[in-house]
Amino acid sequence: MNRYNDEGASSSSTSQSSQQTETDDDRMIAIVLSEEYANMDNAVAKRLSSLSSIPHVPRINTCIPNYNDASFDHERLFQRLNAYGLQEKKVSGDGNCQFRALSDQLFRSPEYHKNVRKDVVRQLKEFRSLYEGYVPMKYKKYCKKMAKSGEWGDHVTLQAAADKFVAKVCLLTSFRDTCFVEIIPQSEAPQRELWLSFWSEVHYNSLYDAQELAVRSKPRKKHWLF
CATH class of the missing domain: 1.20.5 (Single alpha-helices involved in coiled-coils or other helix-helix interfaces)
Structure with missing residues (x-):
């Protein structure tokens, strides 16, 4: 025995x-x-430097829009992307899209989304007082829910990501009243910017200058694996 x-x-x-x-x-x-790819971090910021953002208020997800509203929102986002010469790097719509998009911005690959989710949930748990007031449910239940793969991220997790990674999270959105939202770290000056597109209440993608993404899409020898 x-x-x-x-x-x-x-x-x-x-x-x-x-x-x-x-x-x-x-x-x-x-x-x-x-x-x-560190030298490419400011490409989108330069393109959108003239935009003003609305104040960000962390909130959990609301209901998914109906088909017609979602279609209009998607078309609005598509027009904005074209107007500013931007392109999305599309990530899987498996419920992890926010964390996949953040992973792509942080590490230039969406495949580290599990690590990003773990870091964000750890931030939520360790600094409960910063986020609890925005969560209209039992906070432990919310954190447990967000720890599950496939659970949709919300604007509270975006704030936690901005705080955890000391980054300004910038959203080009499909919102009717504004196209730009900035999420700023609460206790430190941001050290970098993470750019996402946000099809309202439906999907996140990673955002790049269209010409930059074309260069990045060319096959590269994965020398770091040898």
């Missing part, structure tokens, strides 16, 4: 060690990707 427990503990320890190594490898690759 004791030997079985020892073997089980050893197997569990090995598994945890392997998972930690994979996580560390993922983060190292993400850091390299981020550094490779």
Whole structure:
């Protein structure tokens, strides 16, 4: 019985060690990707520097718009993208789109969305007093809900992301009354900008200058994996 427990503990320890190594490898690759494209961070900001934003109020998701409203909103967003010479890097609409889009802006890949979600939820839990007032439900239930893969991010998680990553999160939106929203870190000056498109209450994508995205779309040798 004791030997079985020892073997089980050893197997569990090995598994945890392997998972930690994979996580560390993922983060190292993400850091390299981020550094490779650091010089491109301000491309969208320069294009939209003349826009003024509305004040951001963190809130949870409201109901999904009906088909007609959603269609009009999408067309409005499409026209704005064209007007400013911008293009979306589309991410999967699997319920993780906000975190995928943030991952792409942070690490130039949407595949680190699980890490981004974990960091955002940790921010929500550790600094409860900053966000609890915007959540109209039991706060622990809200955090538990947001920790689940596939759960839609909202404007509260965007504020937590801005605070966690010390970044100004900028949204080009489909809102009728404004096309631009800025989300500023609450306690520090932002160190970078993260640009997302927001089809209101439906989907987020990562946002780039159209010419920049064309250059980035060309195949690149993944030298960091060797």
